[in-house]
Amino acid sequence: MNIFRYFRAKLADVLSEMTAAGELPEGLNTDRAGVEPPRDPSHGDITTNAAMVLAKAAGMKPRDLAQLLAARLLAFDEVETAEIAGPGFINMRLADEFWRDRLTEILKAGTAYGDSALGGGAKVNVEYVSANPTGPLHVGHARGAVVGDALASLLEKAGYDVTREYYVNDAGAQVDALAWSAYFRYLRALGAEIDETEFAKLCPGGELQYRGEYLKGVGKALIEEYGDKLADRDEVHGEWTIRSVEDWLPTVRAVAIDRMMDLVRQDLAVLGVEQKVFTSERELVERGGVDEALDLFAERGLSYTGVLDPPKGKKPDDWEPRPQLLFKASEFGDDVDRPLKKSDGSWTYFATDVANHWDKYRRGFSSMINVWGADHGGYVKRMQAAVKAVTAGEGELDVKLCQMVNLMDGGKPVKMSKRAGKFVTLRDVVDEVGKDVVRFIMLTRKNDAHLDFDMQKVTEQSRDNPVFYVQYAHARIRSVMRKAQELFDAGAIAPETLAKANLDDLTDTDELALIRNMASWPRTVESAAEAHEAHRIAYYLYDLASQFHALWNKGNEDASLRFLIPEQNELTIARLAMIQGVAFVIASGLKVFGVTPVEEMR
């Protein structure tokens, strides 16, 4: 139960009562009246701005209206006090009993606490990673993977029907370059003595783009399946020669992409990411998806053949005007119209991506979320414009841009050279620090802020490491529960039993404050889901964990505040119920992150 939503409903009742009594005018718009936590807890448990927002329309002074509202709100059993403060806030304090009931609710729900019906089962598509299938994933991809995956889980928790999707860019120049690079490995594996720089000259762009060791496997796989059929051997000199492109490239490309996608899937599995739908750009093109989408543009008069102005501020050295098929993106909020066809007549990446989103819409997703690297920022407007155009305004696309991850080791940046094919892979990092640490840390910043990832700091066992601190809280609770088995039967301290326990002994201010914080978990889930911001969960968990640790520490000074008090069974049971509640809420949050709560620290 989202307590703020609960009291917002009560406020609505009060407002309609007042309208019926003639104290408020008919047809008052009450949308802006909300029930929220006060900024300062000393003001109370919940607060409403209703009097201030409605005063003008009601023709009353805010504080006068607040008086009337407060009197009626006070009539509810749960509301202990209702005071007017500042410009017209109504601060309410809720009965201790109400909070203890929330704890009972948590114990009944377990890790399902915080589940919400907010989404109402609406379908949402979250597309993330979507890295080119040209090699293993590196650390940068890890952030997008985790951000997308956690956002998907968060939306599921908030009641949406979520599909996790990966768009495979298996058409276009990049995968052709991959095929060339794989072909080189194939020829080498056949035993051909081909010089790398000589071969590079034959490649498109005169460069052998992918030189990592990981392509050796593709070369071998090609030999296993096709033997030497993809190359010719000069009978006289015994040298291997390259066949014409159309004879080998489609085959090599297909095998290489297949292999690379296996690699990508394995890397994602290591991170605990499992996407359900893999949409192939090539298949989309082959089954006419692009033609369909662009026909739609043509029908609606949203495309035309024209010439773009040269980009300003950039040296137009090799620029020359060329007529292209353009999409009227500027009619949908973009700055200029965008090309759908290249000068050679083939589709641009944008055109196929329009088809991709059109396809998603037809599969029933009017709500779509894409997670991209920040370097794709310039692409957002045109894609949103395209989604609006292709769905006739019914579809909505939110793009989460992930900023760079600065990989560090003991305060020093880890050097990565993409040119030499030496970059730190996702797998390297996961092997080093573990999946849970990577996942949690990737969510400790807003997606659009730079993130420092220090391999040493993230495994440090100290308060400034949020992963440790949150996990430690959970482990401490599990440890107390284990110890409690020396005092009670396992059945007596099982969550189902604790849910029935008498909690009246929970009277300490810090204990009640802890319960209040737990009770704000459903609201945290809902607001984070609405904002599409999973990182808020990390801050909530850190906050809850430190509140728990503070209470634990008080037990050092004052033995009467400890969780296990010998000879005082009822009090101890109540406190066990409380910390079990904390463990559930932490586990519930970690589940959203795909992080396993630990039983003990090692």
Place this chain on the structure above:
RNA sequence: GCGCCCGUAGCUCAGUCGGAUAGAGCGCAUGCCUCCGAAGCAUGAGGUCACAGGUUCGAAUCCUGUCGGGCGCGCCA
């Protein structure tokens, strides 16, 4: 030149639909372990929310402009 993102404590960052006296960690200062819950804890100092206007009961938050940083800007994805 244009567009997008960002600018909050010495440092790294939170900040809920616009809400009251702007928060956390690190660092700093002070106090606290012969044992019973210290892989530490408690308390405190520290701010022109980049700057200047505007919107209103109320602005770190919304709008306009300026300054500073990052990213992007036809035939790459």
